[in-house]
Amino acid sequence: MSDQSRSEHILELARELLDDIELSRTSAENLVLKASRLARWVGSDEIRYWLKLEMGGYNSTNETSRKYMSITGRWTDIEKNLGYWGPLAQQEAAIAAEKAKLAALRTPDSSGEWASVAIANVTNAMNQTANNISRLSAIKSRVLAQLHSFVSEVYYEKEFDSLSESIFERYKSAVDTLIAESCGEVLEKIPSVMSRLSDGDEESISQALVTCRRIIEAFADSILPPTDQTIEIGGNTLKLDASKHQNRINAYVHQHIQSQSRKQKIRQNLSNLFDRISTGVHSDVTAEEANSLFLNVYLFLGEILHIRKDT
Structure with missing residues (x-):
C-alpha cells in the first residue's frame, strides 16, 4: 500500500x-x-x-x-483488588x-x-x-x-497532514508551471538535486548544493539578463553584470514590489540562502539541512515568480 x-x-x-x-x-x-x-x-x-x-x-x-x-x-475496592475486570x-x-x-x-x-x-x-x-x-x-x-x-x-492529525499536503501540492503545481513558462532550464535541474539528496552521502549532498546555486544563478539570468547598466537601491549603486546574480534578483524585486519591508525581507532571505548554500558546498552539511535548503530555494523561486505573475 x-x-x-x-x-x-x-x-x-x-x-x-x-x-x-x-x-x-x-x-x-x-x-x-x-x-x-x-x-x-x-x-x-x-x-x-x-x-x-x-x-x-x-x-x-x-x-x-x-x-x-x-x-x-x-x-470497586482497589486495596482488595476488586473491580470490573x-x-x-x-x-x-x-x-x-x-x-x-x-x-x-x-x-x-x-x-x-x-x-x-x-x-x-x-x-x-x-x-x-x-x-x-x-x-x-x-x-x-x-x-x-x-x-x-x-x-x-x-x-485531526491526519486531516492536518492531508490539508498540508494538498496546500503544498497545489503550490508546487503552480510554481512548476511558472518555472516552466519563465525559466525551463531551472526546472530541468530540479530532478538532479532531488536524486542527489536522496543518496544522502557527503559528495552527493555537495553536488546537490552546487546545483542549487546554479539554479539561483540560472533563475537570475532568466528574470533579469546580465547588463552593463547599474541600479541604485537604498543609496547603493549595484552592478548588474553576469557575475552579479543576487544584484539582478534584488533589482527585479525592487522594480516589481512597492513594499519596502517586503523588499528587505526578500533581500535578506536571498543573501542568507546564497551564503548557506555556498558554505555547504565546501563543508559538511547534514542531509536534513540540505533538504531544507533545497526546499527554501524552491519556495523562494515560487515567491519571486508569483510577483512576476501578479505584475
Missing part, C-alpha cells in the same frame, strides 16, 4: 469511528474491534495493549492493565441485563402485615439495579471517552 493510500485509509477509518462513537450507531464490541484496527496502523504500544484488554478482559498483574482499570473507573462488551451486556431486570420489577399490590416488607424488598432491588446500571454505564462512558480522544487525535 502506498503512503498516500495508507494515509487516506487511516483518515477514513478514523472519520468512521468518530461518527460511530458520536452517533452511537454500533455496539461497543464493534467500536473496540474497529479502534484496534486503527491502533495497529498508528497507535502506541500502550493504546494497542489497552484495546486488547477491552476485547479480552483486564488482569491484576500488568501495570498498564491496572492503570486503565483506574482510568475507566472499574475499581471484564471487557467492554461484557459491561455493555450487563447494562442491558440490568435494564431488563429493572423493567421487570414491580411494586407488589398487596396488603397486610407483609406488604411493607415486600414493598421495601422491591424498592431495594430497584435501587440496587439502578446503581448497577449507573456504575456500569460510567465505565462504558469512560471507555468511549478514551476511544474518542484517541481517534480524534489521529483524525
Whole structure:
C-alpha cells in the first residue's frame, strides 16, 4: 500500500469511528474491534495493549492493565483488588441485563402485615439495579471517552497532514508551471538535486548544493539578463553584470514590489540562502539541512515568480 493510500485509509477509518462513537450507531464490541484496527496502523504500544484488554478482559498483574482499570473507573475496592475486570462488551451486556431486570420489577399490590416488607424488598432491588446500571454505564462512558480522544487525535492529525499536503501540492503545481513558462532550464535541474539528496552521502549532498546555486544563478539570468547598466537601491549603486546574480534578483524585486519591508525581507532571505548554500558546498552539511535548503530555494523561486505573475 502506498503512503498516500495508507494515509487516506487511516483518515477514513478514523472519520468512521468518530461518527460511530458520536452517533452511537454500533455496539461497543464493534467500536473496540474497529479502534484496534486503527491502533495497529498508528497507535502506541500502550493504546494497542489497552484495546486488547477491552476485547479480552483486564488482569491484576500488568501495570498498564491496572492503570486503565483506574482510568475507566472499574475499581470497586482497589486495596482488595476488586473491580470490573471484564471487557467492554461484557459491561455493555450487563447494562442491558440490568435494564431488563429493572423493567421487570414491580411494586407488589398487596396488603397486610407483609406488604411493607415486600414493598421495601422491591424498592431495594430497584435501587440496587439502578446503581448497577449507573456504575456500569460510567465505565462504558469512560471507555468511549478514551476511544474518542484517541481517534480524534489521529483524525485531526491526519486531516492536518492531508490539508498540508494538498496546500503544498497545489503550490508546487503552480510554481512548476511558472518555472516552466519563465525559466525551463531551472526546472530541468530540479530532478538532479532531488536524486542527489536522496543518496544522502557527503559528495552527493555537495553536488546537490552546487546545483542549487546554479539554479539561483540560472533563475537570475532568466528574470533579469546580465547588463552593463547599474541600479541604485537604498543609496547603493549595484552592478548588474553576469557575475552579479543576487544584484539582478534584488533589482527585479525592487522594480516589481512597492513594499519596502517586503523588499528587505526578500533581500535578506536571498543573501542568507546564497551564503548557506555556498558554505555547504565546501563543508559538511547534514542531509536534513540540505533538504531544507533545497526546499527554501524552491519556495523562494515560487515567491519571486508569483510577483512576476501578479505584475
